[in-house]
Amino acid sequence: MKTAEINIGEVTARSVIDFVNALREEGLIIGPGEVKEILQGLATGLVGRRSDFKCCLKSLCCGSRKDLPVFERLFEMFWQIQSNGVGSKTKVKVKDEQQKSSLIFLGHKKGQWGESEEEDSRSVSGASKVERLRKTDFSHVERVDAALLEEIAAQLFKQMEHRLKRRLKYSARGSVLNMGRTLRKSISKGGWPTEMVFQRKRPARRKLIVLLDISGSMDKYSHYLLRFVITLRKLFKNIEAFTFSTQLDRITPFLNEKGQKEIYNRMSQNLNSWSGGTRIGECLEVFNEKYSREVLTGSSVVLVFSDGLETGEVVHLEKALMHIKRRSRHLIWLNPLKGMKGYQPVQRGMATALPHLDYFMSAHNLDSLLKLENILINV
Amino acid sequence: MSEELATVLYLSGELSKPVLLEGNPGVGKTSAAATLAKSMDTKLVRLQCYEGLDVNNAIYEWNYQKQLLHIKLNEKGEQQARIEKEIFGREYLLERPLLQSISHEEGPVVLLIDEIDRADEEFEAFLLEILSEYQISIPELGTITAKHIPRVILTSNRTRELSDALKRRCLYHWLDYPDQSAEELIINKSIPGIDQALTKKMVSMIRSIRGLRLQKTPGIAESIDWARTLVLLGQHDISKETLKKTLGVILKSQEDFAFVVDEWLEKEG
Numbered sequence: 001m002k003t004a005e006i007n008i009g010e011v012t013a014r015s016v017i018d019f020v021n022a023l024r025e026e027g028l029i030i031g032p033g034e035v036k037e038i039l040q041g042l043a044t045g046l047v048g049r050r051s052d053f054k055c056c057l058k059s060l061c062c063g064s065r066k067d068l069p070v071f072e073r074l075f076e077m078f079w080q081i082q083s084n085g086v087g088s089k090t091k092v093k094v095k096d097e098q099q100k101s102s103l104i105f106l107g108h109k110k111g112q113w114g115e116s117e118e119e120d121s122r123s124v125s126g127a128s129k130v131e132r133l134r135k136t137d138f139s140h141v142e143r144v145d146a147a148l149l150e151e152i153a154a155q156l157f158k159q160m161e162h163r164l165k166r167r168l169k170y171s172a173r174g175s176v177l178n179m180g181r182t183l184r185k186s187i188s189k190g191g192w193p194t195e196m197v198f199q200r201k202r203p204a205r206r207k208l209i210v211l212l213d214i215s216g217s218m219d220k221y222s223h224y225l226l227r228f229v230i231t232l233r234k235l236f237k238n239i240e241a242f243t244f245s246t247q248l249d250r251i252t253p254f255l256n257e258k259g260q261k262e263i264y265n266r267m268s269q270n271l272n273s274w275s276g277g278t279r280i281g282e283c284l285e286v287f288n289e290k291y292s293r294e295v296l297t298g299s300s301v302v303l304v305f306s307d308g309l310e311t312g313e314v315v316h317l318e319k320a321l322m323h324i325k326r327r328s329r330h331l332i333w334l335n336p337l338k339g340m341k342g343y344q345p346v347q348r349g350m351a352t353a354l355p356h357l358d359y360f361m362s363a364h365n366l367d368s369l370l371k372l373e374n375i376l377i378n379v
Numbered sequence: 380m381s382e383e384l385a386t387v388l389y390l391s392g393e394l395s396k397p398v399l400l401e402g403n404p405g406v407g408k409t410s411a412a413a414t415l416a417k418s419m420d421t422k423l424v425r426l427q428c429y430e431g432l433d434v435n436n437a438i439y440e441w442n443y444q445k446q447l448l449h450i451k452l453n454e455k456g457e458q459q460a461r462i463e464k465e466i467f468g469r470e471y472l473l474e475r476p477l478l479q480s481i482s483h484e485e486g487p488v489v490l491l492i493d494e495i496d497r498a499d500e501e502f503e504a505f506l507l508e509i510l511s512e513y514q515i516s517i518p519e520l521g522t523i524t525a526k527h528i529p530r531v532i533l534t535s536n537r538t539r540e541l542s543d544a545l546k547r548r549c550l551y552h553w554l555d556y557p558d559q560s561a562e563e564l565i566i567n568k569s570i571p572g573i574d575q576a577l578t579k580k581m582v583s584m585i586r587s588i589r590g591l592r593l594q595k596t597p598g599i600a601e602s603i604d605w606a607r608t609l610v611l612l613g614q615h616d617i618s619k620e621t622l623k624k625t626l627g628v629i630l631k632s633q634e635d636f637a638f639v640v641d642e643w644l645e646k647e648g
Contacts (some may be wrong), residue, residue, distance in 0.1 A: 029543050037394050055386040063546035065401060065537075065553050108486050130525045192451065194444050237500065238539065289592055 013039055019078050026070045034060050050079075056233070134366045137339055149201040149366075151378040153224060156238035156366055157231040160373050186313055199317035207238040208376075209295055209328070211287065213306035214267050215245040215278035221336045221363065224262065225305045228369050230255055235376075240295045243267060250291070278309055280349060281316030288323050301376075304333045305363055310349025317349060323354040330373065339364030381561065387552045388415055397510055398533035399546065402554035405598015409493060410553070413531065416489035424529070425491045426476035426481075428498035438515055440473045444504070467519035478515055478528040487527035495545075496535040505543055510548055554587060558598065565599060566606045573610055580617055581606060585629065591643060597629040601611040604628050619644060 009166075016038055020030050041056045054075055062071050133141070133149050141149050181197035189195075210229050214222045233239050233255040243249045243263070254262040296302075302324055310317055325331050333353060337343050339362040345354055354360060361373060362368045391398045400408045402471040408575050416423035426437060442525075465471075474482065480490040495503065507516060513525040533540060533549060557565065562582045567573060585602045597605075605628045614621055623640060630636050 029547060031547060036548065037396065041390050041394055044390075051382070052386055055383050056390055059390060059398075059550040059552055062551045063543065063549075064540070064551070067551075077488060104389045192447060194447055196443065292537075293594075297538070 011042065016042070016057075017046060019057070019074070022074055023071065024077060026074065027066055028061060028070065030061055030065060032302050057175075058073070070081075090375060101341050102154070108255050138224050138336065139364075142349045148274075152364055153227060156219070156370060157228065160370060161231055161234055174374045207240065207295065207297060207300040208232065208236045209300050209302045210239065210241040211302070211304045211306070212241065212243045212251075213244045213245065213278060213280070213304075215309075217278065217307055217309050218336070220306075221305075224369075225363065226260070227301040229258065230337070231375075239292070242291070244278075244280070244287075246279050246283070248286045277314075279312040280308070280310045281314065281318075281320055282305060284320035284324065285316055288320055292323065292327060296324065296361065298329065300328045300329060302328045302331045302332065303372075304331070305336075306334055307332070307337045308333070308345065308350030309347060310352075314348050314352040321353055330375070331356065331362065332372075334361050334363035334368075335355045336364040337364065338362035339368060381557070384411065384552060384554065387550050387598075389582045391550050392530060393604070394550075395528050395621070397533055397553050399483040399533045399541075399549035400533065400554050401535050401537055401551070403596060403598070405596070405600055406554045406556055407599050408506060408550045408554055409491065412489055412491040412534075413585070415532065419487075419489065419530070420484065421486055422482040423491060423517060424476050424486045424488050425493060427493045428495050428502070430497055430499065432498045432502055436475055437502070438475050438477045439517060440475065441519075442471045442473050446471050469520070472517075472520070475513055477509060478523070480531075481513060481515060481525040483511075483529070484526065488529050490529040490531045492531065492533045495533045496538045498543060499520070500542065503542055506636060507542075507545055507548060510545075537556055559586065562599065562602060566603060569603050570606050570610060572616055577609060577615055577617070578606065581609065584622075586619065588629065588639065588643070591639065593638070594632045595630070595634045595635060 017035060020035055024030055038057060038060050041060065042053070044112070054214065057075065058068070058071055058362065062068055074353055129145075129148070133145060133152055136145075136149075174262055178197045182193050182195070185195050185197060186193040210232065212222065212225055213228060218225075233241070239255070241251050241255055243266075244250055249266055251259075251263050253259065254266075321331070335345070336352065338345075338360070345351060345360070361371065363372075387398055390396075400411060402408055412425075435565070449466050449471075450462060472478075474569060476490070480488050492506070496504070498506075513528050514522055516522040536537055556562075559582055563578050566578050566582065569573075582602065585597060585605065589596050598635075605625060608625050608628050609617070609621070612621070620642070625634060626639065630639060
């Protein structure tokens, strides 16, 4: 990289603003106040040496570790162009090629819904269509019903959100004076309440960590599960979500209606690795290594949505799960296959995981997802 | 201290902006603040954050017992208004770190807000207000404005992402483990008279241990402890045996211990 000294004359307010604009395009948040401060900082004489100049810009423009590589890349590009005399008007275009959103993910391709499946969902008993759909396995939903199911899901999730919110709010009241205890304590002080007793503030809600399997075998379910996770996001401020198939990906920043598209985008980028099968164990190990120290506190609740069809070595899975179990309060595994008649958790992956789980539940239809509410209420 | 960190600290003084230091546990975020205070020859005010930290513990609290006592002593008198005025005076106020740092009379202090990521988001929002205005209003007393704007250092272990608003108020610096020569320097400074060859060897060893996949990576405090241990034991070289015996100083988990002894030591020979 070029290490030439930067000529003070070349660093004009204009070029700094251009540089900041380039950073903004990459998603860094820099307000006009920062720009002013950058210029102030530079006015104190930090422009002379490239390293000082860079440091000044870096500390003001970056807000977290993930901003650093973006900054480094742009800085080298931009200020090299600048000192080459290309002129400050040259706009640096470095935006990554926009990834096209992919529809493959949903598995809702035409013609995939066979006759037999249609039969299946019809044969499910239930009073009404709504009732029936609630109990229908996600993978068996007819295409005509898909829209209705979306609607029901939205409704039910909303109801659940409402119920949970109310109860959580009630229990999370702040510290208030405990009159009875205060009076009781004052007796020994001649009736003077010198020591006030407060109701202990309820500890903040626990952290919820979601690990969502998006491998090929799960594709019929992952769409609904993702919707469910987005609902959970509204309820739990402390949520961290990851997707995995052959690679682990942190999706927490995109957990909202807007970000859903971005998540699909990211998933479709991983599509090529689908043929490789699911490496649950290895992905969980990556999770442990990279994130567990930050996100797993002893009181976290970990939700794993996966069918447990492990194609890697199960040793990894066992070790990783033990690690997670030790650092969390509850480890809950939700397996869509559990809803299948006659399903036995005998595959290598699931059989290995079972002894380490606190709860093993199904996640194949709306009703089964709603059952999770009872556990989450105590979180 | 690396040149980059020094520049950031210098800038924070020039622009009166807080510094946000992030980094793995044990890289010396807290001691950076202590060092700054020492170099400025001023007081270090420290606010340790935790879940549930509230205004009472961070800013101020009325000395309730003292107020009661004062009322009791003056019970016979009739000047209620005077008493009321008295008990809400400065001497009945318990100053907590944030107020302390603002009301300090002689020159600016260094205010260390440690592990801000542990505090609730509500507190973070509150902190924002103080960090932009440098004033605190107490209903009974009025507004207290800082005579000298304190040098603020926030540290975070990244257990949660901080709000963008807070990050924007701060200068950001990612603190990494020091390089070989810097860490040698730190050890030589903390333990004067230590064998240079020994320092070199132990630092390079601890650096390669940091490269392993461990549950708890040893920080700088651990390497200082280890150096101290080796000096105490009168070692001039680190043999396999010595390492095994003293490994407990740097590794704090049974699995890490087993991993290093079984796999790494075998390989390294």
